[in-house]
Amino acid sequence: xxxxxxxxxxxxxxxxARAFDLFTTHxxxxxxxxxTVAKAPHVAIxxxxxxxxxxxxRDAEGNETHWGxxxxxxxxxxxxxxxxxxxxxxxxxxxxxxxxxxxxxxxGGGTLVTLEHRDLERFGADAARHAxxxxxxxxxxxxxxAEYADAQP
Amino acid sequence: MSNxxxxxxxxxxxxxxxxxxxxxxxxxxPSAVGDLxxxxxxxRPAVSQHLKVLKEAGLVSETAEGTRRIYRIDPRxxxxxxxWLDAQWAMALDAFQDFADRxxxxxxxx
Numbered sequence: 001x002x003x004x005x006x007x008x009x010x011x012x013x014x015x016x017a018r019a020f021d022l023f024t025t026h027x028x029x030x031x032x033x034x035x036t037v038a039k040a041p042h043v044a045i046x047x048x049x050x051x052x053x054x055x056x057x058r059d060a061e062g063n064e065t066h067w068g069x070x071x072x073x074x075x076x077x078x079x080x081x082x083x084x085x086x087x088x089x090x091x092x093x094x095x096x097x098x099x100x101x102x103x104x105x106x107x108g109g110g111t112l113v114t115l116e117h118r119d120l121e122r123f124g125a126d127a128a129r130h131a132x133x134x135x136x137x138x139x140x141x142x143x144x145x146a147e148y149a150d151a152q153p
Numbered sequence: 154m155s156n157x158x159x160x161x162x163x164x165x166x167x168x169x170x171x172x173x174x175x176x177x178x179x180x181x182x183p184s185a186v187g188d189l190x191x192x193x194x195x196x197r198p199a200v201s202q203h204l205k206v207l208k209e210a211g212l213v214s215e216t217a218e219g220t221r222r223i224y225r226i227d228p229r230x231x232x233x234x235x236x237w238l239d240a241q242w243a244m245a246l247d248a249f250q251d252f253a254d255r256x257x258x259x260x261x262x263x
Contacts, residue, residue: 012253030252
């Protein structure tokens, strides 16, 4: 079974090169506060600027929690990330879904930034495996999911 | 059923707090209706009704074990997780847009 990828586009005023730089080197500054994986709040979210570079958050004590890695680093137009957080919100080096960012000049100035998160069916396979090993539990997924369901009008 | 409508069903199904409690218990451990009804302030037929809605939303599945029907999480209900992830990315990209535009606005004002 395959699941349709998530595709989202926003338009920003910066040109593609600047938008790429703001997205990557300023990741810590724009990422929503509290929307991180580790229990302790993050002080930094790092995207190492090269193919194979790590993608992780760091708390005030220097503990690092990995999110995934950089698969392709092609400024100013494309960034391909490997999202390696499972349905349990645990980093698993054997698990990977792709998140692709493209930065395309918009008509009349600025940049269209498009995100595509694909291979989502792998979450299903992973959840099924965990469901078996944990006797059916998706605890961390459920916590975020319940929070979101509560926030719906 | 398409994945999109399946995800929406998943959310509608979990909007009810009793139903979400039942779902969480099934998620923690595959269970029979009787086990789920114990400790809940609702009748056993009501629990059965909630399970039916969760099943139709693709969130739980049932299997027969002897005369008992055991309910467990249906991993195909992952469509609901897609919907949730989609909302997270929407929030993240909006935050990026705000941040990036603020940088450019500040530079233009100088």
